[in-house]
Amino acid sequence: MLEMIKESDLKVLITEEELQNKIKELGKVLNEFYKDEELYVICVLKGSVMFTTDLVKHLKMPLNMNFIRLSSYGSGFTSTGKVNAVDISLPNLNGKNVLIVEDIIDTGLTAKFLIDFMHLNFKTKSLKFCSLLDKKSTRKTDIEPDYYCFQIENQFVVGYGLDYDGFYRNLPYIGYLETNE
Ligand code: IMP
Numbered sequence: 178m179l180e181m182i183k184e185s186d187l188k189v190l191i192t193e194e195e196l197q198n199k200i201k202e203l204g205k206v207l208n209e210f211y212k213d214e215e216l217y218v219i220c221v222l223k224g225s226v227m228f229t230t231d232l233v234k235h236l237k238m239p240l241n242m243n244f245i246r247l248s249s250y251g252s253g254f255t256s257t258g259k260v261n262a263v264d265i266s267l268p269n270l271n272g273k274n275v276l277i278v279e280d281i282i283d284t285g286l287t288a289k290f291l292i293d294f295m296h297l298n299f300k301t302k303s304l305k306f307c308s309l310l311d312k313k314s315t316r317k318t319d320i321e322p323d324y325y326c327f328q329i330e331n332q333f334v335v336g337y338g339l340d341y342d343g344f345y346r347n348l349p350y351i352g353y354l355e356t357n358e
């Protein structure tokens with residue numbers, strides 16, 4: 178049985194305003210990079226749902242939105258270290274500009290799985306990886322995001338799509354649990 182975290186026990190790490198400002202900035206960078214070229218966005222469910230939907234509202238090119246579902250975390254704080262493809266049905270992405278949108282890069286195993294999957298199945302025109310958060314110190318692969326909004330320390334965060342046992346995804350900010358260490 179996992180213990181519930183009370184929302185009142187959460188400390189704010191990144192405010193809603195900070196998130197929205199950075200996402201708007203990233204939107205500008207992507208508009209500049211892709212100009213008017215068609216873009217296929219892949220939202221990695223469930224964690225990047227908030228980030229993706231806010232980000233695409235700033236994008237001005239012809240945009241095709243896709244959703245895939247993976248899971249790597251078990252329940253709670255610890256990663257299983259194994260990536261499972263729960264639903265990965267995608268259109269034909271040969272010759273397309275593809276942008277994978279993730280909530281967080283932790284070990285990088287999910288990112289590596291996705292990038293390998295794309296290379297194995299498609300000859301894309303371009304393939305970029307974008308993550309809202311980057312937990313740099315816990316990386317177990319040599320994967321780096323092409324774009325990220327915030328680098329964070331090795332701490333478990335929730336909110337704005339990120340969950341603890343399925344909860345807290347709805348929070349408009351990123352929070353963390355303060356421990357007594
Ligand atoms: P990776 O494969 O270890 O890079 O982990 C990627 C996935 O683990 C993310 O897409 C999240 O779903 C989950 N994850 C990693 N760190 C956190 C966290 O601090 N809070 C909530 N989920 C996390």
Ligand code: MG
Pocket residue numbers: 221222223224225279280281
């Ligand atoms: Mg995720």
